[in-house]
Amino acid sequence: xxxxxxxxxxxxxxxxxxxxxxxxxxxxxxxxxxxxxxxxxxxxxxxxxxxxxxxxxxxxxxxxxxxxxxxxxxxxxxxxxxxxxxxxxxxxxxxxxxxxxxxxxxxxxxxxxxxxxxxxxxxxxxxxxxxxxxxxxxxxxxxxxxxxxxxxxxxxxxxxxxxxxxxxxxxxxxxxxxxxxxxxxxxxxxxxxxxxxxxxxxxxxxxxxxxxxxxxxxxxxxxxxxxxxxxxxxxxxxxxxxxxxxxxxxxxxxxxxxxxxxxxxxxxxxxxxxxxxxxxxxxxxxxxxxxxxxxxxxxxxxxxxxxxxxxxxxxxxxxxxxxxxxxxxxxxxxxxxxxxxxxxxxxxxxxxxxxxxxxxxxxxxxxxxxxxxxxxxxxxxxxxxxxxxxxxxxxxxxxxxxxxxxxxxxxxxxxxxxxxxxxxxxxxxxxxxxxxxxxxxxxxxxxxxxxxxxxxxxxxxxxxxxxxxxxxxxxxxxxxxxxxxxxxxxxxxxxxxxxxxxxxxxxxxxxxxxxxxxxxxxxxxxxxxxxxxxxxxxxxxxxxxxxxxxxxxxxxxxxxxxxxxxxxxxxxxxxxxxxxxxxxxxxxxxxxxxxxxxxxxxxxxxxxxxxxxxxxxxxxxxxxxxx
Numbered sequence: 001x002x003x004x005x006x007x008x009x010x011x012x013x014x015x016x017x018x019x020x021x022x023x024x025x026x027x028x029x030x031x032x033x034x035x036x037x038x039x040x041x042x043x044x045x046x047x048x049x050x051x052x053x054x055x056x057x058x059x060x061x062x063x064x065x066x067x068x069x070x071x072x073x074x075x076x077x078x079x080x081x082x083x084x085x086x087x088x089x090x091x092x093x094x095x096x097x098x099x100x101x102x103x104x105x106x107x108x109x110x111x112x113x114x115x116x117x118x119x120x121x122x123x124x125x126x127x128x129x130x131x132x133x134x135x136x137x138x139x140x141x142x143x144x145x146x147x148x149x150x151x152x153x154x155x156x157x158x159x160x161x162x163x164x165x166x167x168x169x170x171x172x173x174x175x176x177x178x179x180x181x182x183x184x185x186x187x188x189x190x191x192x193x194x195x196x197x198x199x200x201x202x203x204x205x206x207x208x209x210x211x212x213x214x215x216x217x218x219x220x221x222x223x224x225x226x227x228x229x230x231x232x233x234x235x236x237x238x239x240x241x242x243x244x245x246x247x248x249x250x251x252x253x254x255x256x257x258x259x260x261x262x263x264x265x266x267x268x269x270x271x272x273x274x275x276x277x278x279x280x281x282x283x284x285x286x287x288x289x290x291x292x293x294x295x296x297x298x299x300x301x302x303x304x305x306x307x308x309x310x311x312x313x314x315x316x317x318x319x320x321x322x323x324x325x326x327x328x329x330x331x332x333x334x335x336x337x338x339x340x341x342x343x344x345x346x347x348x349x350x351x352x353x354x355x356x357x358x359x360x361x362x363x364x365x366x367x368x369x370x371x372x373x374x375x376x377x378x379x380x381x382x383x384x385x386x387x388x389x390x391x392x393x394x395x396x397x398x399x400x401x402x403x404x405x406x407x408x409x410x411x412x413x414x415x416x417x418x419x420x421x422x423x424x425x426x427x428x429x430x431x432x433x434x435x436x437x438x439x440x441x442x443x444x445x446x447x448x449x450x451x452x453x454x455x456x457x458x459x460x461x462x463x464x465x466x467x468x469x470x471x472x473x474x475x476x477x478x479x480x481x482x483x484x485x486x487x488x489x490x491x492x493x494x495x496x497x498x499x500x501x502x503x504x505x506x507x508x509x510x511x512x513x514x515x516x517x518x519x520x521x522x523x524x525x526x527x528x529x530x531x532x533x534x535x536x537x538x539x540x541x542x543x544x545x546x547x548x549x550x551x552x553x554x555x556x557x558x559x560x561x562x563x564x565x566x567x568x569x570x571x572x573x574x575x576x577x578x579x580x581x582x583x584x585x586x587x588x589x590x591x592x593x594x595x596x597x598x599x600x601x602x603x604x605x606x607x608x609x610x611x612x613x614x615x616x617x618x619x620x621x622x623x624x625x626x627x
Contacts, residue, residue, distance in 0.1 A: 046585055048551055049535050053580040056533050056573060058526040058566045060456060062502075064447035066467065066517040068438025069480070069505055072401050074107060076428040077394040080117065084110040085426050085434070093405040095437060100399050107397040107434050114395065118388045125385045128378045135367075135374035142367040146360035153356040157349035164342040169260015172253055176343065179248075182350055250339040254331045264335055271330055275323035282316040289313045403437035406515060443506045443513050444480060445521050448487060451498040456525045457482055463504050464522040470512065479523060480505040526566060533571040538584045539564060548578055549585040557585055 076083060087108040095104070165173045256272070259265035292309040295301040407422040420426040422434055445465055449457055463477040481503040504521050506513070539546050539562065550558040562577030578584065 046551065047587060048583045049538060049586055051532050051534050051574065051578045051580055051582045051584060053530060053532050056528040056531050056566070056571060057524060057568065058456075058528065059568050060449070060453050060523045060525055061520065061569060062447040062449060062523070063518065063520050064445045064504070065515075066443060066513055066519055067446055067515050068403075068440065069442040069444040069503070071436050071438040072403070073433045074397050074400075074435040074437070076109065076430060076432050076434055078109060078114070078391050079430045080114060080391065082427045082429050083395070085422070085424055085428060086110050088422070088424055088434070089405055091405055091407045091422075095399045095402050095405060097402055100402065103398045105396055105398055106405070109395040109397075109428075111392055111395040114388060114392050118385070118392065121381070121385045121388055125378075125381045128374070128381045132371075132374040132378040135371040139367040139371045142363050146364055149356045150353065150360055153349070153353040157346065157353050160342070160346035160349040164346045165260075165262065167263045167342050168253065168339055169262040169265065171260040172262075173260075176248055180347075182347065248340070248343065250336045251331075253339070254335050264339065267330060268327075268335070271323065271327035275320065275327055278316065278319040278323040282313070282320045285309070285313040285316040397434070399437075401437060401439075403439055404515070406436045406438060408433055408436065438515050440513070441509055443510070443515075445477065445504040445506065445519050447502050447504060447521050448499040449482075449502050451486065451500065454482070454500045457500075457502060457523060462524045464524070465504065465506060466520045466522075467513070468518045468520070473510075475510070476507045477504045477521065478507065479503075528566060528573060531565070532574045532578060532580050534574055534578060534584050535570060535586060536567055536572045538586050539572055539574075548574075551583060551585055 085107060087105070089106050095106070161173070161177075168176075253259055253264075254268065256265060256268060259268065289306075289309040289312075292301055292306050296303065296306040420428075422428075428434060457479060459479050459482060461479040463479060465475040465477045467473065467475070479502065483501045485500075486498040487501050504523070534548065538548055540549070541547075542559065542561075545561050546564050547559050548562050550560055552558050560577050563575040565573030565575045567573065
């Protein structure tokens with residue numbers, strides 16, 4: 001090769017200069033002519049496509065990952081603090097039905113801190129339990145003491161009433177008591193005593209009074225709640241002002257016909273009997289004295305006999321005066337004093353009933369408040385203790401369903417700062433997924449559909465799935481679920497990007513499918529029959545319309561406005577403007593025959609650049625398959 005080049009160089013050196021210049025000019029003209037003719041021929045032979053009529057499938061193509069349609073997530077449910085993983089089964093292990101029957105341990109978490117808390121909580125639990133038993137027993141004792149105090153006060157009032165009735169008679173005392181409204185307070189006292197009696201009986205017949213068992217502690221109730229609620233603590237009729245001191249005039253009752261059968265009537269009758277007997281004796285002695293005086297005047301008796309009868313008469317007269325004075329003193333002083341004394345004792349007894357009732361209400365309220373407080377503390381400690389034991393049980397996670405063990409959740413949860421990968425010794429937080437056991441019999445593909453195409457996707461649409469690891473195998477699927485809200489996982493990176501997670505189920509069960517495999521999904525949105533279609537790059541925007549360019553022999557191509565329809569990744573439907581068999585340019589030219597400089601003229605006239613028309617919608621789909 002090199003000797004030939006040397007010969008050419010030697011030949012050119014020996015040629016005249018004019019001949020070299022002429023040869024260069026001829027070469028330039030030849031090159032210019034060649035490129036010009038080549039450009040003209042290129043206009044006529046640009047890449048074209050003949051419009052077709054036939055079947056056009058509208059498909060949405062998206063990539064995603066294989067995952068189980070249903071799966072069991074084993075999460076950390078220890079809420080106390082981040083917990084360390086002590087033991088965990090190997091990822092990829094197969095959980096069988098036998099493992100479920102034998103309660104095979106999949107994960108064992110560190111429970112040391114929980115055990116320390118349980119020891120402390122057991123101490124607090126027993127302390128509050130003892131306090132609750134003491135409060136319950138104290139409440140029962142107080143109920144009985146209140147009942148005893150009120151019964152003793154009522155008994156004293158009843159005895160005072162009997163003494164009052166015994167002295168004046170029940171008829172007279174009833175009128176006086178009704179006048180003073182004492183019987184009303186006693187009736188109210190009897191009602192409250194009955195209520196207290198029922199509460200004490202309810203407490204006494206309890207199977208385990210004052211001794212809460214574990215079931216009662218876990219449920220937050222005690223066996224003595226019924227007794228506590230059965231005794232009212234509101235204001236009672238005895239809470240009214242005490243009965244005032246009586247100012248009763250008893251003299252109108254100081255008559256035999258006015259008094260009842262009582263001690264006062266008996267005493268009054270005795271005084272009257274004594275007076276009557278004294279008066280009869282006085283009349284008799286007076287008659288004797290008069291007879292003796294007549295006999296003495298006639299000389300039949302001695303003076304001694306006369307003086308003896310005179311002395312007997314005087315004694316009898318003095319007895320009459322004494323009986324009258326005793327009766328008057330009793331009527332004026334002793335009767336009123338005794339009657340008022342019995343009435344005062346009765347009123348004071350009623351007051352003691354009132355005081356006993358008030359004291360019972362106060363002491364009962366204090367005992368009930370202490371009991372309620374003890375119950376509340378015991379319930380809190382019981383729930384806390386129960387929760388700690390439940391947390392301790394959750395430190396050992398066993399197999400619940402068969403499947404393949406996958407670490408983590410197996411889903412796109414996003415990055416969590418400071419979160420360690422799942423392994424032995426790693427620290428996990430509350431509600432963090434540790435193991436996912438997918439159901440390998442029902443697999444699906446999770447894809448993310450852009451918002452511009454989501455309106456075309458509906459549940460039940462057929463799909464075709466291709467797994468990258470097994471590209472030669474095509475699986476049939478169906479749209480199972482379309483999210484109504486966009487995925488928020490990428491909102492920080494690109495807030496304007498709206499994608500909707502969609503689940504595509506795989507109809508066939510394949511043993512080679514594994515969670516996490518990459519797959520492509522073709523969702524059949526629609527199938528257009530007997531339509532004209534051209535490649536999608538053959539349609540271009542022009543002003544506010546869509547156009548195609550038709551080659552015109554050796555001249556400029558013709559711009560033709562078209563009405564477009566649905567499209568897929570390669571082809572677009574032409575509803576109007578292009579007929580079957582017409583040839584269109586695949587790459588439109590900058591200028592056409594009918595618009596040499598229209599755009600430049602319009603731009604110069606307005607002084608503003610012409611707005612660029614929106615391109616035709618081009619979904620990320622795959623070319624249609626025939627048949």
